[in-house]
Amino acid sequence: MRKLFAILSLLVVASMVLAACGPTTAPVTEAPAAPAATVAPAPAVTEAPAVATFTSKDPTTFTVAESDVSIDTLDPALAYDTASGEILQNTYEGLVFYDGEATDKFVPQLAESWTTSADGTVWTFTIRKGVKFHNGDEMTAADVAYSFQRGLLQGGYSSPQWLLAEPFFGVGNDDITMIIDEGASADARDTLVANDPAVLTAACDKVQAAIVADDAAGTVTMTLAQPWGPFLATIAQSWGSVMDKKWVMDNGGWDGTCATWQNFYGMASSDDPFSAIENGTGPFKLDSLKQGEEVVMVRNDAYWRDPAKLERVVLKSVPEWGTRFTMMQAGDADLATVPPANRSQMDELVGAFQVYDAASNTYGPVADVCNYDSTALAAAKYTACAAGEAGNGAPFLGRFGRPGISQDVILFNFAIQQPEGGNQYIGSGALDGNGVTPDFFADEHIRKAFGYAFDWETFITDVWKGEAVQSLQLTLPGMPGFFLDTPHYALDLDKVTAEFKLADLDHDGIAAGDDPEGDVWTTGFRVQMAYNQGNNTRQTIAEILAGNLSGINNKFVVETLGLPWAAYLRAQRAKLLPIMTGGWLEDIHDPHNWYQPYTTGTYGGRQNLPADIKDQFKAFLDQGVAELDPVKRGEIYKQANQLYYDLAVGIPLVLTTSHGYSQRWVDGVILNPIFPGNYYYTISKK
Amino acid sequence: MTTYIIRRLLLVPFLLMGVTILIFGMLQFLSPVERSALYVRDFPKNEKALDAIIKRYGLDRPMYEQYWRWLVGVVDVATGERSGGILFGDLGYSRTSSQPVIDLILSRFPNTLDLTIWAVAPVILVGIWLGVQAAVHQNGIIDQAARIFSIIGTSFPTFVFGLLMLMIFYANLGWFEPGRLADEYMRVVNSDAFRHYTSLITFDALLNGRFDIFIDALRHMFLPILTLSYISWATFLRVTRSSMLETLRMEYVTTARAKGLPERDVIFKHAQPNAMIPVVTLAGGSVVGLLGGVVITETVYNYPGIGAAAAKAATTLDVVTMLGFALFNGIILIVANLVVDILYATVDPRVRLS
Amino acid sequence: MSDLLLDVQGLETQFRTPDGIVHAVNGVSFGLKEGETLGVVGESGCGKSVTMLSVLRLIASPPGKVVAGKAFYRGQDLLQMSDEEIRHIRGAQMAMIFQDPMTSLNPVMTIGRQLIEPLMLHLGMNKDQANARAAELLEMVGIPHASERLSDYPHQYSGGMRQRVMIAMALSCNPQILIADEPTTALDVTIQAQIIELVKRLRDELGMAIIWITHDLGIVAGLAQRVLVMYGGFIIEESQVIDLYANPSHPYTIGLLGSLPRLDEIERQRLFSIEGMPPVLYNKPTACPFAPRCKWVMDRCWQENPALTEVSPEHRVACWVDVKTGKAR
């Protein structure tokens, strides 16, 4: 349903320092560089002059070679992909913004300050004065309120607005249509318009009552349906951007009245006038947008703070890795998307590096590279120079070690659908050794057995070359509810055997290990594990599982099957796939953003989770999100973790750590993994 | 001559119709949902909306009906707005590049045209020159070298060749950059000060008197031109060579020699014009080859032409976009072949005067 | 020797083919006097055309090559000349016309352009002069409305007309020698008669020497003063025309004449036929090349290739046998 592109973006996880660019590749990060040499890239690891300086040919223009530049929409209310997000983050602004590299601390941006009521439901933001939109209009409190109202009312079910809908309408009410007709007209404007006008007006009134601007006082007051722990995180992203009400109306947008809002509901990019133009308050203005080719942003000289240091930012679409690589070598790109698989080529050319320090939650200082060992993993490849020693002079800066914000989970289908004509993915559909029964994974022991059969170590060393850690739970490090001592699955072939023997797939009350009539342990099974073609990581996940299971019992057959993306998605949506890998890239750094999709939301649905399991998780979610005390929240999510583990609803796999590169002349990059791209305001070049 | 051209022109609509039917036939491999990109931009967000679209655009109707709709589009009774209709230039929506296919093509095509023109020119000039030399000095150094080079060249997969060139001439030597134009010049080209006469940057640069931009554009195009043309010129060489060899055996060449003409005149005045007749026919085929070649070449050199866009559409299975390209290519090639036919008639008086 | 306009001595020409080296011309010597018409007769592959092309150095090389011999034109050896020098001979001093008027004219050039080329080249005319002269020339060879037809292309002319154009072109610079390589073979007999008449008339008017290559003994009889008969790359008989027909002395010549039915024959006679087929020489023959087909063959014929010897005044034959007696000479 939502944020489906995240499924595609497993690779993104890999080098996740910034929250990614295109759907299949990793972003690159940047950091200040020590003074060093040569403009022309030195061939590989060669000796370099003792003192070298790295300077760019064109210090005012910043060029990024991305694997693709295609912008879904520039309407902040609707944009939900990282490529659009990157443009929006640099052209529009919201009330608050992330505090540097932190994913959970916020600083004022268009709001000067804010207050929260004691119960945590009423938020009052004082709006910054003297801020101008790119077209010269003054930004007011009314603009702020209008922008949020507009988002909530016209976002639609497939937009990021569900993240705002829940705080304002209550957990589970992830779209305005939920409070109109329980979601019956979700994303279907034709159906929505047919509703009783009174109901429609009432919904709109409710939104307008919840978000009130006081232009005189310069404040905006927001009233939530319940306390909402991660509220600032929710509005800090691009969907919290402030638009110019007058400009929107001039361009054919919603006029702000409750009589007409439904006509703007669930807009498609094609009929949205704001999908390719922008008028934000941000440090950059959109200069030109050539889909699939390049996006150019230029400096906003009338910015309310000091203008940005860069005059121009060019995001180029360079699909071929070899071409991007040569652009980096030639110094024509300041940053480039580097797929994890191709990092070793870049690694050779790293002349300075920086490693994330988990304790301080920041990157350490930049050190020149004096020795490179291609056989080691990640940052261990490099030996920093001793004091006074000259570095190798290689042109790139490498950055390592920060855990990413997305992960893959092995998901089991509790009730595999069997349409007429059968379901090829479960073979015969029976317990005859040549297939599995549709309720195969409804058996908890089977799920656990699969959980114990995965080999994290191989996966991490082979696929990620050490740059990943096992994911112990759905929550990410730094979030409430993240505990290192959480129970988790690990490779244990004995337990696999044991669990298979405990299973009872013929429902005769006798565990398979003791069943004289035969059960899964004796008959075996054959099941297909599909992955989307081209996603080598997922293919490997499936192959590792298949290998280990057949090692236990050669009647256990997991066939790996690459499907074209569309076919994969279709089978997944039709709940045909017995076992799959589901990926998620977080929107906000909060456990709610993980439990919602994996239990009650998208993936829970695709897993056909039984209602009783869903309800148990729903209870945790309701509780957890409304709790403001981080410690208590932590406890709640800890219980959720335990339940997720006990039932083996899914098997979280790994969290990858960051690994990014830039030219050494690039300075001032904020490495925040939750950013949808780079924040160019702080960046400068030598 | 006129009759000949009219006959060729009359054939064009038939060929176009054939191409559209062929392409539409391939569309039938798509599901109605995927075909909806012919008319609507966004993937329908839910099943109901999807059904409505399938019904509205008749995506489940018999093939001939769908074909007709595809040709002329569907007019909304209420608003009178037309969606789809390739006859009206609507080739559907490219979901991979988030814009209508026709816009994508129109924005990319001048770049490809620019590239092809510059690629064809050396192909024809070098190919023909070498071909003549190889024929005149049969089994001489030029002949053998050109032959060996062309055999090795045609045995190389284009992308390997392209990436190798990139490594040598860009990463190591820094001579020729990928892409279209240096950013600073791109800025000039995009500004109002730069007038767009032809949309082809090289020509516009000359017309604007910006020789620096012209040079930069050529610098960016050098490797793509090389890659695109290295197979074609071998073909031209070969055809020119064999045609020239055959011509040189003709009695009128002996006649010319017997008249006492200098060898230069014998070859360039008497033999070559005759030898060019089959070469002209080849030119049409070579445009076909070049347009096919841009798919990989543009991808490798990140050149923003239609080929790169087609390659991207292919890897993401954005079939509507690819079919748009195919149709467009078809039109270009029909025109190219027509031009070649007319050229052929001009070159050969026997065709012209009959 | 000084009275000879063209003096060819010991000419040898070879061709490289996939099957081996073909010895096309094997030491041919002959002379041409000023104003004389010399007929060269032989079957296809006997080397008659190659001889003449070799003299003018028009043999395509490769595969052909003149390996020996001299060809003096007014005392200068054509075979030793520089390319530049021979160019000034070709077209200007010695012109040539070919068998197939269809392929001898450049199809993509107008007749006019082709005609003015030698005029401008050898006579230094400017374009207007050359065009005027070209029209005159066409008129001279009997092409009606000549000036209008200058801008036509060869395919708009008929076969006979094309051959007239060829003749006009060949004669445009008043050459001393016209070499006609089977110029009427591709033409119908009535057209052939026209062309022969034309050539006779022009010969009388312009007084050039002619070398007329043909396989048709009939044409030679009416046109030439002297005849060379070639076989296997050798001249096997050389004679004044009257003498040749009255006293053919080589078995091949006899056979050739005997195998021709005569229009004026009254009673049907069985044709005299030469069995076997003409040779293609991959090796330079050490025996008489005609020996395998010869009905008078004797042992010596297989061992030694006879040289041309005079059997009567101005009549030379290369044969060991005196056919009149059937005995060795």
Add this chain to the structure above:
Amino acid sequence: MENTHQVLLQVKDLKKHFPVFRGVFQRQVGAVRAVDGVSFDVYRGETLGLVGESGCGKSTTGRTILQLYKPTAGSVVFDGINLVTLKGEDMRHMRQRIQMIFQDPYASLNPRMTVGEIIGEPIMVHESAVTAKQIEERVAALLNKVNLNPAFASRYPHEFSGGQRQRIGIARALALKPDFIVCDEPISALDVSIQAQVVNLLEDMQQELGLTYLFIAHDLSMVKHISDRIAVMYLGVVMELADRANLYAEPMHPYTQALLSAVPIPDPRLEAQRRRTILEGDVPSPVNPPSGCRFRTRCPIAEIGLCDLSQPEFREVKPGHFVACHKVS
């Protein structure tokens, strides 16, 4: 003329027009009137020569008689059967009795078949009962008959010289013991010395097997040599038909006269005395033949107001001597 005057083949008013397409829609705008009303009889055992210049329709006549081209009009009655109306299998069977020898011995033998297969094929397709062995024997006999070594049956045509190939073609034509053979310029592609071999062979076969020939050629002297009677064609119609002696001695049609005078005779003395009638111009296009008499545009005695008005009747001026000319009485 010891002919029994038994008519074997009667060609009456035979026409063959090939359509000409022009214009945008390739509509038929006219026709090449290759054969435009030809009538003659061929008597059993004789050789009828059909002579004319290229494009006069003589080969088309031969092929139309054989029904290789479907006649546009007219009838071809062979031994009482009208071939024009014969269909499919009947015609196929009839082919046993009418055979053809082709002009080009290199093109008329399938290069992928052995000589044995080529000669045996007609036997095989017509005589179903015959065994392979029998075919082999008959092929050997036929090869012997045409003076080729029967051992060559397993060889392929390209191993043979032109004259030998023509013999193979003759053997193939004889394989079915036909009554009538159309010889379509069987010697014009051969060298002079070889022509006599083939002509002699044809004559021998005729004597031995009692064959009837329609001998098509452009070489008047050869036609005159081999034929009993000769028909002269011009632009699709027969101008004159007479026996060989008459035609030479008393040619009546001005075209025939011109043709005869154009043929060179290999005798210099004779040639020197001959007076030639040289025809002006070229043969007009068969698409737009001249009105009235086809020959009038080149005829030295044409009379305006007579020859351009009506086509002269082809009439018997003297016994066995037919002429189509207004001026001949």
Add this chain to the structure above:
Amino acid sequence: MAEIKPSGDNTLLKDTISIRPIGRVERFLGPENYRIVTGLLKTPASFIGFVLIGFFIFIAVFAPLIAPPLEGRDPYQIPRDGFSSDPRPMGTEWKRNRPEMPFWYQPLTGQTQWVHLLGTSEGQYDIFYGIIWGTRTAFFTGLAVTFATLLIGIVVGSVSAYYGGWVDNIIMRVVDVLLILPGILAALILAAVLTPRIGKSLIPTMAALIAFGWMGYSRIIRGDILSVKERDYVMAARVIGVKDSRILFRHIIPNAIFPTLVLASLAVGEVVLSFAALSFLGIGTEVGYADWGQVLSFARNWITSLNTYWYIVVWPGVTLVLYVMGYNLVGDALRDVLDPRMRGRS
């Protein structure tokens, strides 16, 4: 002349045929085809070409001995030693999925350890296996595509030429239409629409190459039949009363088809290049299938780092280039032999 009485005996002349000796092969092939064949064998370049092709045939035939497949696994699935994306150099030790050591390895190298002879590619696919088994794929796809296109081409071309008139007109216009789309683009599109329907395998690409590959043959065979149809020996066959069917199959087709066959046999090599191009564009076989195009595509991201990873480009690259070059060398000589007919085809 009648009085001249010749004396010699010339009966021997009857036994003389042919100016030069003609061998059995020439007799079998006929003059034109013999000229083609000898032309090919006599050119040194094309001889090298034949040697190369022969070498690859050897590899294809003996693939199971040269590179023994993994027990119980599809031999065309390249054995995968781990999952890492970084290629490993030549001589690296096998860790998992180690196939049996081939018989020739120890005697030839003196080593007892079966290693990755040519290194591993991105994803740890063994390059040696990919190349050896890919040879079979190359021949299979090449032969299958060529055979199918040839068959379609011949049938369509013969029908077109034999019936002529409207049939010919329509067929040739269809051919025109198909030729309008650039081959690679058309194949790309068809393969792209087919892939979601039938999955990634050799099939979509082959189907696409077949669908858009036959037109050239049909044009050539049509032209050849039309020209052979006009030859005198066809008329001669009609004169002797041969039935139409026999004329077509005995006289016309055997004489018309040979150049097309030779041409087609050379196209076997080109198919590999098309596969490589389509693999590069992401339309290819399932990951890990022994297909040179794919093995080479594994290298695409590493070509710009050749100093380190040269082996992952060089070995499959050289293999593919040599294979294609084998055909090209022969083809180039063939073009010279067939000259006028070849004009216009690249």
